Amino acid sequence: MERVFIGDLTLHTGKEVHIRGWVDVRRDHGKLIFLDIRDMSGKVQAVLLPSHEEAKVAVETFRSEWVVEIVGNVNKRPEKLVNANEKNGSLEIEITKATVINKAETTPIDVNSDGLQMSEEVRLKYRYLDLRRERMTRNMRVRSQVIKFFRDYLINKERFVEIETPILTKTTPEGARDFLVPARLSKGNFYALPQSPQQYKQLLMVAGFERYFQIARCFRDEDPRADRAYGEFTQLDMEMSFASQEEIMQLTEKMFTEMVESIFPEKHIMQKPWPRLTHKEAKEKFGTDKPDLRKNKEDQDELAFAWTVDFPLFTEQSEEDFFHGSGKSKFAPSHHMFTAPHPDDIGLLETDPTKVRGLQHDLVLNGYEVGGGSVRIHQSKIQEKVFDLIGFNDEQKKQFAHMLEAFTYGVPPHGGIAPGIDRLLMVILGEQSVREVIAFPMTGNGKASIMEAPSVATDEQLTELGIRTIEKNK
């Protein structure tokens, strides 16, 4: 008999079925034993009547989280026992045969609560159990759905092509610290993990793909902060040729709106079309460039999307601008160094760079920045001017010589955006940390879930890579 998914049981009412899954709970009610059985598709109540002697021997041994196989009849529950809140609340399985597939020790963490009161360290150590809780399972499934929605939308409706770009690459100028990878075949040298596929996506525009996207893994060695995951994050990386800033924003807005309406019908978007604020307005009115425009901040289902535009092209350079010189120069790019100046402000690049507006657009949701993008520079001359203003030395300029050269061979005007998947899901799902929407996040201070990483390497490995550690592992 073929296995039936628990989520499909309503289609089998009155029939004998074979299900497999985990024992969620066992309840002994005198002569009756009830089991809640859970599989990837749902939950169902199974009942053992005293008459099924053989099954009873097995069921009496069952404990929570055991993996079991049940054969039984799908019966309608009597009217007064119907639980309208559950998908299978109007039926139950009358067990005729029960088998253990695999036993389980008592789990070290409770998987039936929402888990929010537990120590996160313990939750991450046992992430494979933590993910069993309903909330976490839902978060992972919703994440898969949202990403699928974006892919379908971009490929099926908007002619985008998805292209994978390298993870072992060169430093990317996003202003954060790089992760480095020692190169065994070229000792003394290092790859960098990409802070974003910025250069590659622009080069794909030079290559003529016109509409590229990728669900891209990005890496930044940033210092811990409570609500983020250390090390890596995922963004919906998009780039379009021949598109104005207006077109990029409209496509994004339409796609996000349809995504919310399709996957989260219970949510309401506060204002459509989304309000747009200039950076100046936002700062003056709300004291921030990512204002929370919700009317009722208690309402879990309110989503206040907004755009912030007309950012200054440059900010003051700070010590955190690793790439640009950690405060040694005057300006740092407000977004990144490929963002185009507003066409009306080109002259100001010479006379008063702080006044130049950039063609940057930030996507704001409930007070969080969930994406940023811009129209890019596509003229070598202006790109060189920006390099000068952010204080690039010759060595740094040389690192981007390939971009300047590429721009001489027929580059279309282009621009894009890169919404952050983790942050977006955190806000929509009402979670307090991006770690709640990532399957195996690192802790804030860089320890992996479950596994002991980072960890020591052998001397053999290090010698092969041409490196040594300075301090010994403590």
Add this chain to the structure above:
Amino acid sequence: MERVFIGDLTLHTGKEVHIRGWVDVRRDHGKLIFLDIRDMSGKVQAVLLPSHEEAKVAVETFRSEWVVEIVGNVNKRPEKLVNANEKNGSLEIEITKATVINKAETTPIDVNSDGLQMSEEVRLKYRYLDLRRERMTRNMRVRSQVIKFFRDYLINKERFVEIETPILTKTTPEGARDFLVPARLSKGNFYALPQSPQQYKQLLMVAGFERYFQIARCFRDEDPRADRAYGEFTQLDMEMSFASQEEIMQLTEKMFTEMVESIFPEKHIMQKPWPRLTHKEAKEKFGTDKPDLRKNKEDQDELAFAWTVDFPLFTEQSEEDFFHGSGKSKFAPSHHMFTAPHPDDIGLLETDPTKVRGLQHDLVLNGYEVGGGSVRIHQSKIQEKVFDLIGFNDEQKKQFAHMLEAFTYGVPPHGGIAPGIDRLLMVILGEQSVREVIAFPMTGNGKASIMEAPSVATDEQLTELGIRTIEKNK
């Protein structure tokens, strides 16, 4: 006037349109000037009649690879000038207005040939131009389509969920050399890039997701070989709970067959259902475990899929088994250390391990292994026995203690497969190297496309990471 994609021009016959793209070729025929214009969606011939004086001034300056904007009427070509081999071969655009969007220097590589005769070093240096050639553009677009097909199939038809697993993680026991990443927040320690998401996908089965997949980036620091790309590759990583080896193979076979029939209708699959060979048969009959079963090896459109099964669970350990001790122990896993022994052969683990068959299944296509998988061990005891046989010391066993522990909390029987996307596309597209189906591959000896990577790091960076280089960069 809104821009029309060249691929949609047949819908606009008789109308005035506005197109944008690159000048593919310009041909001057006396009074007439012909331009082939190319965008992401296709190519079209545009003609300048002598009467359009104003457009002529612009068009006469146009060169190959310039980015231009054309306004003109979509006319039907006279019967005798129709080119039936081209999508837009029955029409041409009569240019009324022409504008330069961006000029182009003469490209350092020809982008109109198939590029196969050129130096690969030069092609990769100018990959953003190399990708403009029709063959490479097609390869990238087909890659996106194939991956989209798998995603749609697994999510829409087979209830899989896509889950992202970490890139900064712990060493994974696939038998190859790891890439290491120095950990700034834990000096002297290192992350490893995953050789595959093997452990994570098994832990997702423990978590109860039952059907997981991911288009996963994997990393192996393997020595150069002509037909592969160094460093990273992409696999369709899949895992299923409660599925027999038979079910895993059938799902894979059905999905691949439908993919080929849908995306490559010109190809014919030699035998359906795919032939299955035991490892022994394959070795005896063909001298290899990945036989090329095509009848006519000259036929570009013949695809001979096959399964190889009943591999020995262990092979002799060699120096290349970095993870298992580089030849210091007797056995290495034939597939990997989580592969389950054939249930009939469990006893032989004690008496004659070389005779134990593993529940491994290799997917073979035209003589290439394009995927491997297995049913996994889901009992801690057997897993420990395998650890002993492959010569794990206590330190190594400790590294997998979390797997043994996880298996005590209710793990379902599970297994999977991981077809390699790069190799699969190389074979189907008839390419000689996986580098022809990867947008920005590394050279065989580990140099990045376009960018100067790997490259030196600053002393500041290295100090922050707690490492030093042994040899100076040469």
